[in-house]
Amino acid sequence: HLDSHMQWCIKEETQRVTPPEKGEYTSFQKYSRTLRVGYMCFFDFETAQGRARDYCECAARRKKCMHKNINVAQQNAVAYAYIVVDRFGTVVEQDSYLGADAGQHFATRIIALGKKYADKTREVVPLVMTDEEEKAFKYATQCHICKENLGTDRVRDHDHLSGEYCGPAHNGCNLQRRELPKLVAMAHGFGNFDSHILIDSLAKEVRHTPIQAIPMNTERIKSLTVGNVTILDSCAFLNGTLADLVRTLEVSSHTWPIMSQWIKSPEDRALLLSKGIYPYDYLTSEKVFEE
Numbered sequence: 001h002l003d004s005h006m007q008w009c010i011k012e013e014t015q016r017v018t019p020p021e022k023g024e025y026t027s028f029q030k031y032s033r034t035l036r037v038g039y040m041c042f043f044d045f046e047t048a049q050g051r052a053r054d055y056c057e058c059a060a061r062r063k064k065c066m067h068k069n070i071n072v073a074q075q076n077a078v079a080y081a082y083i084v085v086d087r088f089g090t091v092v093e094q095d096s097y098l099g100a101d102a103g104q105h106f107a108t109r110i111i112a113l114g115k116k117y118a119d120k121t122r123e124v125v126p127l128v129m130t131d132e133e134e135k136a137f138k139y140a141t142q143c144h145i146c147k148e149n150l151g152t153d154r155v156r157d158h159d160h161l162s163g164e165y166c167g168p169a170h171n172g173c174n175l176q177r178r179e180l181p182k183l184v185a186m187a188h189g190f191g192n193f194d195s196h197i198l199i200d201s202l203a204k205e206v207r208h209t210p211i212q213a214i215p216m217n218t219e220r221i222k223s224l225t226v227g228n229v230t231i232l233d234s235c236a237f238l239n240g241t242l243a244d245l246v247r248t249l250e251v252s253s254h255t256w257p258i259m260s261q262w263i264k265s266p267e268d269r270a271l272l273l274s275k276g277i278y279p280y281d282y283l284t285s286e287k288v289f290e291e
Contacts, residue, residue: 002218031145031177036087038161039117041110041185041229043082045102045194047075048283077103077197078286083262084113084183086161091261100286103201107226110185110198111209114228118181125163127156133165140168145177182228188242190233195221202226243275 020026050073081096093113097105129137143150144157144167157169160179169177187194199221202211214223224231238245249256256269263269282288 029176031173032180034145035177035179037182037184038121038179039084039086039092039183041082041084041113041183042234043080043106043110043185043187043194045077045106045187045197046079046289047197048078048285048288049073049280050076050284075193075197075280076100077106077201079289080106082106082109082113082185083258084117085258088162089258091258094262098286098289102286103197104204107198107201107204110229110231111227113185114183114226117183118228121160121179121181124160127158127165128163129156129158129165137165137168143168143170143173145169145173182230185229185231186234187231188234188238190224190231191216191220191222191235192233195224195231195233198224198231246273 078100079096079098080102082094083091084093086092095109097109099105137154137156140154141150142148143154146169148170150168150170153170153172154168155171155174157166157174157177158164159166199213202209209227210225212225213221216222222233222236240248250273256273259269259272263272
């Protein structure tokens with residue numbers, strides 16, 4: 001499929017632009033996009049440096065090397081960690097794993113997490129309103145979603161995860177602004193690095209799970225959807241190294257409210273926020289982490 005697409009893409013225009021006719025106008029309708037996702041997962045891999053699968057052995061065989069590129073090593077996933085945060089900033093789950101099969105283990109885990117939190121978003125916590133909110137709803141004149149006038153067509157929009165009252169809305173607007181049954185996951189540098197580990201692991205371990213990708217080219221992935229999980233690269237939203245981003249937050253006196261929930265010790269938080277040294281040449285297997 002990729003080969004046929006590339007042949008078409010070379011011959012045809014990559015984007016079709018259709019200008020509007022005179023008098024036409026567009027308006028925003030996808031109100032489901034205005035609702036923050038219920039749960040987000042943040043993860044990262046650690047790797048060990050091993051021998052490349054297509055390692056060049058020409059020199060050992062005393063042959064003239066004809067390879068254009070020589071792979072001398074490859075990075076193999078040996079550990080991962082993740083946290084799941086709801087839209088209120090509460091850490092609801094965290095875990096880590098160390099083992100030579102970390103890539104395959106995470107592939108299975110992220111699919112299970114997608115199913116778990118997709119089911120959670122389908123659960124509806126009953127609405128809880130105060131007397132003041134009920135009075136405000138009665139006299140409201142504007143839909144809090146589309147900002148148009150309200151008439152007799154009005155309903156009480158509420159957060160399905162917490163039960164909190166959000167505001168008055170048209171019935172149609174309220175139905176469109178629904179919870180999407182999925183988990184959004186992010187890794188910093190996913191498009192360039194982590195995606196290669198995950199895709200390789202998915203090919204080995206996952207069966208009968210729909211997979212969709214939005215590639216930027218043959219090496220970089222913009223988005224990967226596996227079952228109920230959509231995985232994005234956080235570099236698309238925060239373009240910078242993790243060290244630079246941490247320094248920016250420290251200058252602004254950031255209090256690290258999410259990290260403080262699961263890393264209680266200030267000394268441990270300071271260690272995690274500092275720039276460490278990772279000796280790739282020395283770390284050749286997961287056993288080195290135990291030293």
